[in-house]
Amino acid sequence: MSTHETTYIGAVMEAIDLEMARDERVLLLGQSVGGRPDDPFVQRYGENRVRVTPISETAEIGMAVGAALAGMRPVVDATMAEFLLVAMDQVVNEGNRFHHMSGGRVRVPMVLKAGYGFTAGWAGQHTGSIYGMFMGVPGLKVALPSTPADAKGLMASAIRDDNPVLFLHHYLLTLDRGEVPDGEHLVPFGQAVIRRPGADVTLVATGWTVPMALAAAATLAADGIEAEVIDPRTIAPLDTATVLASVRRTGRLVLVDQATRHASVSAVLAAEVAEAGFDALRAPIVQVTGLDAGIAYSRPMEEHVLPDEAKVVAAVRRVVEYSGTRV
Structure with missing residues (x-):
């Protein structure tokens, strides 16, 4: 497969462009799109x-929602996840419910694209990682890509899906560069990927924390601790089977999530593994998450609240030392 290098956000827009060229029903809506005649999408x-x-x-x-009910496939650039809170009725009580309420006769193929987690001095109302409040909403799918290739593939899959999809991209990944497949590229929903194999501990990370987990795994490898890093890619549907299979191999689980601890993907995964994989665990599950606090403007306070590589490394060492053995 031939590839090219592009930015994370470039990959997202490439997917939208390809899908608009492929299907004339695809629309692009938003407060910050197509604002001038020379905009390439307008042209x-x-x-x-x-x-x-x-x-x-x-x-x-x-x-x-109305356009989707009428047979179109709108993509809404909602800018940032917090802005969705203003329209929660449409997001979690209308567009996502019509298919079920109509007995399957109505489809709402709509994508809501929004950034999240801009923890770079943007303070309390623009830095949230609030995806946890959407992942349990029936009828709503949630994508959380961590690489340019997955950003392209998940956006294309989201546009083709007959369900409403919330596509969340981390602001701090925006300009990250990576290899992306040329032409059509689809990444299936509900299929996690193992970013790094390992036998000593399972390390599951979401979105922006995936590169953090990979960096921590590299540091740990220098001391002979091999961490298997898993990226769920979508959190609704959530691929618990891949995580459970890994835990059965390693016996240990560390979860990394930027969201606050009690509104995180990690809390859901911890519960799933505790219920279905307890017999495989040789140490307690450890979560490395944001604290249950707002994000301050002050950089030192911001760093205190958020997970980082050092916190991940310390958590892994804790679970490995707990059992006293390594696979």
Whole structure:
């Protein structure tokens, strides 16, 4: 398969571009899209398919739900995840429920694209990792890609899906570069990937924390501790089978998540493994998450609240030392 290098956000937009070229039902809506005549998407697809919306999340997402019900496939650029909170009725009580409530007769193929976790001095209301509140909502899928290739593949799969999809991209990954497959590229929902194999401990990380976990695994490998790093890629559906299979091989589990501890993917995975894989565990499950606190503007306070590589390394050492043995 031939590839090319691009940025994370470039891969996202590449997927949208390819899907708009492939399917004339795909629309691009948002407050910050197509705002000028020389915008490349406007030039390629026209103002009927690339729509600047009012500064109103209830309006733009309501428009998208209606367009999807009418047979279109809208992609809404909602800018940041916190803005979705203004339109929660459309997100978690309307678009996601119509398929079930109609007995399968109605489809709502809609993508809500939003950034999250901009922990770079943006303070309390623009730094949230609030994906945990969406992952248990029936009828709503949630993608959380960590690489440019997965960003492209999951966006394409999201646009083709007949369900509403929340596509969340971490702001601090925006300009990360990586190899991306040329042309059509699809990544299936509900299929985790093992980023690094290992036999001593299972390390599951989401989104921005995946590179952090990989860096921690490299540090640990220098001391002879081999961590298997798993990236779920989507959290609804959530691939617990891959995590459980890994835990049965390693006997230990460390979970890394930027979200607050009690609203995290890690808490859900910890519960799933405790219920279905308890007999395989040789040490307690350890979670390395954000603290149950808001993100401060102060950088030292911000760093105190968030997970980092050193905290991940310390957690892994703790579970390995707990059992006193290594596989």
